[in-house]
Amino acid sequence: MNTQLHDADSIPLEAIDVSDPQLYQDDTWYPYFERLRREAPVHWCRESRYGPYWSLSKYKDIMQVEVNHQIYSSELGGIAVEDQPVGLERESFIRMDPPKHDEQRKVVSPIVAPANLAEMEATIRERTIRVLDGLPRNETFDWVERVSIELTTMMLATLFDFPWEERRKLTYWSDVAICNVRDPVAPVHSEQEKFDEVKKMAERMAELYNERAKQPPKFDLLSMLAHGRATQDMPLREFMGNLTLLIVGGNDTTRNSMTGGLYALSQHPREYQKLRDDPALIEKLVPEIIRYVTPVIHMRRTATQDAELGGRQIRAGDKVVMWYVSGNRDPDAIEDPDNFIIDRPRPRQHLSFGFGIHRCVGNRLAELQLRILWEELLPRHPVIEVLAPPRRTYSNFIHGMRSMPVRIPMH
């Protein structure tokens, strides 16, 4: 780890490759981006496992790409620095440009409309209370397993109206979909195996989808897809892609914020105490957690034409990677960005949800779940000891936390 920290400042600028998933598993990415922001905010990496790509590390450059979807396409090459494997591509609306993106997104977005969120709040609260009341005392347990996965899986089952007793399958499919197949602990070890598992997921979902297509429309994602004009006749691959998108989007990111938030507070005991003294700060705590954790490490675009960006010449066809982890730590956009501060004046100004037409559909639902978690956690378990840092996922895309041992002391 120390050699890497040293490397960040001494290796030639052009040799910096922030797409290495090891940097995120080891949590050693910070100095590389510090240097990129300082010396090469729009940086060309000529050689990487994923081919050549541009790295954007400053908030304002990322914003410029976010709002120029005509120039920076999601459809041309997808949304990750790693291309989807040839022949096994799964289309989804996050990987589309207008107009098709717009049509499909609008089918599912009403599920998180304000009125529906208000209706979901009581259910989420009741479940959160049940999970928190069931936690052991004076005993080491895995926060990810007992809290983060449990709560987000229940949420997913509700969003899909998926059979309750089968709900852990949703978590498994989400893990399959986002895993890096080169990770020894990944649930699948080749792209073909991943494709086959995602296909099984689609087949199970198709059974439910077909039932719901015959019933009157109701407010769950499968019913909405089945009745939506833009989504009712999707080819299998597109069905697979869109389901993956909704499962990962509705699960993984919030799961990791539930873990990362507790970890951040444990590393900043003064902030944790501030929160106990004034629980009204939860409203600002939640967006600060989402910024600090940055659950999605990057999004990628592909230039549709030559363009100038931050003084550099982008050519048509170039890969452009927006590193949200770095933009969220950009001191020119966010004051004292490396610190976790739960009473920032403008905590919602962060890149974690993306901006522009692809901005996270479920952002308010994610915030709602986190708010309820902390509202119910503080009075029940004001002290939670984090016994070791989280074990992180080998991925340059999802900022995953696989486990984190904690203990709730006896009162």
Added chain:
Amino acid sequence: MPKVTYIEYNDTAHVVEVPIGLSVMRGAVNNNVPGIDADCGGECACATCHVYVDPAWLDKTGPPVPGSQEASMLSFAAEAKFNSRLSCQIAMREELGGLIVRMPQGQH
């Protein structure tokens, strides 16, 4: 200085002076008017400063320019209506003095 009336979803009204040239969004944020989040800070990139322009004022504010980034972002906003605008895209002018805008149930 021209004034803008911001009406929250729960009908609470806030009357605020907004300098010429400043956006209607900024007028709310600078005066801590609740109900306008403006997560992107005025880049027309998030649709969390969504307002309904009082129909009597629509002639003066105009609708979003068709095909614009604002129109595109608004098309994804929950509960967009004929009089929806992103308040970061309405710059204050003398003739907008007295403008009334209402906030949606939530900003998405």
